[in-house]
Amino acid sequence: MNTKVNIAGVEFKNPVTTASGTFGSGTEYSEFVDLSLLGAVTTKGVANVPWPGNPTPRIAETYGGMINAIGLQNPGIDVFVNRDIPFLKQYDTKIIVNVCGKTTEDYIDVVERLGDQPVDLLEINISCPNVKEGGIAFGQDPKAVEAITREVKRHAKQPIIMKLSPNVTDITVMAKAAEAGGADALSLINTLTGMKIDINRRSFALANKTGGMSGPAVKPVAVRMVYQVAQAVKLPIIGMGGIMTAEDALEFILAGATAVAVGTANFHNPYATKEVVEGIEAYMRKYGIEDIKELIGAVR
Numbered sequence: 001m002n003t004k005v006n007i008a009g010v011e012f013k014n015p016v017t018t019a020s021g022t023f024g025s026g027t028e029y030s031e032f033v034d035l036s037l038l039g040a041v042t043t044k045g046v047a048n049v050p051w052p053g054n055p056t057p058r059i060a061e062t063y064g065g066m067i068n069a070i071g072l073q074n075p076g077i078d079v080f081v082n083r084d085i086p087f088l089k090q091y092d093t094k095i096i097v098n099v100c101g102k103t104t105e106d107y108i109d110v111v112e113r114l115g116d117q118p119v120d121l122l123e124i125n126i127s128c129p130n131v132k133e134g135g136i137a138f139g140q141d142p143k144a145v146e147a148i149t150r151e152v153k154r155h156a157k158q159p160i161i162m163k164l165s166p167n168v169t170d171i172t173v174m175a176k177a178a179e180a181g182g183a184d185a186l187s188l189i190n191t192l193t194g195m196k197i198d199i200n201r202r203s204f205a206l207a208n209k210t211g212g213m214s215g216p217a218v219k220p221v222a223v224r225m226v227y228q229v230a231q232a233v234k235l236p237i238i239g240m241g242g243i244m245t246a247e248d249a250l251e252f253i254l255a256g257a258t259a260v261a262v263g264t265a266n267f268h269n270p271y272a273t274k275e276v277v278e279g280i281e282a283y284m285r286k287y288g289i290e291d292i293k294e295l296i297g298a299v300r
């Protein structure tokens with residue numbers, strides 16, 4: 001039975017990775033899951049300098065998930081390179097570093113810094129506000145998506161995965177813009193903008209007012225978008241959004257994802273990634289699937 005998949009020339013032993021920001025760099029989760037069992041570990045977003053994140057409260061529970069406005073708090077690339085990469089290198093898994101920035105130059109800084117690091121793939125989070133364009137996220141404007149993809153690609157040593165925002169009218173327009181800019185792969189979906197109001201305090205549940213919605217409640221939206229993007233572009237896709245179980249992951253693979261990422265589920269069940277790997281294998285045995293590639297995009 002073959003569970004290996006290929007994302008932009010990088011071979012994963014199985015299609016399962018972690019969704020950025022929900023697994024740190026694996027340090028805490030390594031007490032629950034042997035990281036060598038995973039196809040890849042995707043790290044929390046890292047910027048060129050430390051970001052303090054948003055004021056609290058910055059997470060709240062919602063039906064079937066949560067909203068968060070962490071604000072991409074991170075220690076910056078210097079700490080990350082010295083602390084997190086050596087930790088991850090102890091394991092037999094691929095390393096995907098998620099990159100965030102407020103300007104094109106910020107992204108380029110991080111990507112250049114990672115050029116000589118033992119990192120397999122770069123995932124570019126374009127849901128960040130573009131400060132030079134009045135704060136609209138890079139990922140909400142096709143021209144900005146194409147431009148940031150092209151710039152990052154020009155400076156990156158590793159293949160780049162552009163992580164798409166679902167907060168758009170037509171996700172295929174953004175996918176095509178990333179493809180035109182030279183992306184090697186796509187990942188989707190990032191969180192959906194939401195809001196929760198605390199009726200007792202008569203205020204917003206999050207200090208930031210809005211937050212990104214994630215968890216099983218968003219899964220049907222994510223599966224639909226992965227399907228649409230798989231039909232629209234030739235690039236390999238890492239699918240995510242509400243994956244709790246192997247059955248959820250298989251929906252994404254059948255819709256056209258080559259790999260899948262487990263996110264919010266980690267907060268609820270720290271063994272979720274391992275259970276998804278095992279469950280995909282059990283499904284393949286049950287239905288006599290020799291190669292996982294038979295399943296990728298099998299539902300049209």
Ligand SMILES: Cc1cc2nc3c(=O)[nH]c(=O)nc-3n(C[C@H](O)[C@H](O)[C@H](O)COP(=O)(O)O)c2cc1C
Pocket residue numbers: 019020021022044045068070072098125163189190191213214215216218240241242243261262263264265
């Ligand atoms: C607490 C939290 C932090 C996140 N941080 C990041 C991040 O740093 N970079 C990024 O690209 N996505 C980030 N995400 C989005 C997830 O990687 C993922 O795209 C989204 O949550 C949907 O998957 P899920 O429903 O399985 O969590 C974050 C999500 C959560 C819940």
